Amino acid sequence: LGKCLLSPIVLAAYAYNRSLSELGPGGRSQDEPGVLCQLFAFLMAFFGLAPTLLLLAMALECWLSLGHPYFYRQHLTRRLGATLGLVAAGLCALFCALPLLGFGVPMQYCPGTWCFMRMAGGGPRELGFPVLYASLMGLLVLAIGACNVSSMRHLYGMARRQPRRGTPPAATTATAAPHMEELDHLVLLGLMTVLFTICSLPLIIRAYMGAFAADFNENADLSALRFLSVNSIVDPWVFIIFRTSVFRTFVRRVCRRLS
Numbered sequence: 001l002g003k004c005l006l007s008p009i010v011l012a013a014y015a016y017n018r019s020l021s022e023l024g025p026g027g028r029s030q031d032e033p034g035v036l037c038q039l040f041a042f043l044m045a046f047f048g049l050a051p052t053l054l055l056l057a058m059a060l061e062c063w064l065s066l067g068h069p070y071f072y073r074q075h076l077t078r079r080l081g082a083t084l085g086l087v088a089a090g091l092c093a094l095f096c097a098l099p100l101l102g103f104g105v106p107m108q109y110c111p112g113t114w115c116f117m118r119m120a121g122g123g124p125r126e127l128g129f130p131v132l133y134a135s136l137m138g139l140l141v142l143a144i145g146a147c148n149v150s151s152m153r154h155l156y157g158m159a160r161r162q163p164r165r166g167t168p169p170a171a172t173t174a175t176a177a178p179h180m181e182e183l184d185h186l187v188l189l190g191l192m193t194v195l196f197t198i199c200s201l202p203l204i205i206r207a208y209m210g211a212f213a214a215d216f217n218e219n220a221d222l223s224a225l226r227f228l229s230v231n232s233i234v235d236p237w238v239f240i241i242f243r244t245s246v247f248r249t250f251v252r253r254v255c256r257r258l259s
Contacts, residue, residue, distance in 0.1 A: 001047070002046075003233075006040065010114075046096040052137060104117050119211070120210030133207065134208060137204050145193060148193040151189060196235065
């Protein structure tokens with residue numbers, strides 16, 4: 001949804017060779033970016049935070065289902081999941097709308113096809129929102145990492161519960177498939193956790209550097225935004241490629257060689 005809403009705006013800016021502020025109606029003052037730029041900044045912030053909350057919900061579900069299956073079976077339902085998803089999306093929208101109400105300032109980044117919150121060069125009103133945003137993202141990254149590491153630990157323990165030498169062939173064949181399935185989930189979860197962390201950290205670091213170290217570097221800020229956008233592009237491809245039989249067979253052979 002984020003790509004479908006943001007990409008046409010960027011393509012229109014390139015097609016007309018104009019910046020986002022020039023494409024849309026002007027702001028309330030001369031120094032304020034245009035309405036289209038403010039909308040783009042809101043969508044960037046929302047679709048950076050909302051999927052992170054969604055990933056946290058998925059990581060919590062995975063951790064509970066593996067580590068606390070009885071609690072998971074009794075208390076977690078589809079209705080609860082749908083309700084929490086809507087509530088999380090609403091809270092994200094309210095939080096990301098704060099710059100539109102004056103707490104935080106949208107800013108257009110070079111070459112004029114990106115808009116996000118100003119992350120350096122301003123007072124508490126301008127820099128308070130990016131610090132809060134980065135802090136929330138950092139907490140979510142830590143929580144997702146902790147849940148996924150715990151889930152991987154459970155998967156590793158399940159994968160190690162395999163027959164020792166001397167076990168009858170029939171039992172070994174019956175447990176081979178579950179063992180390899182747990183190994184597949186373990187590797188996939190590890191890859192996605194590393195990619196998510198690498199893509200999220202630059203924005204968090206730049207927000208803190210801009211607020212507390214007064215490091216105004218527009219190119220570095222733009223690189224951090226690109227990293228954040230890359231995550232939502234790469235993660236689905238990692239999942240799709242990893243689910244193919246050829247790639248999974250390759251990973252299994254590598255793991256067997258290593259063990």
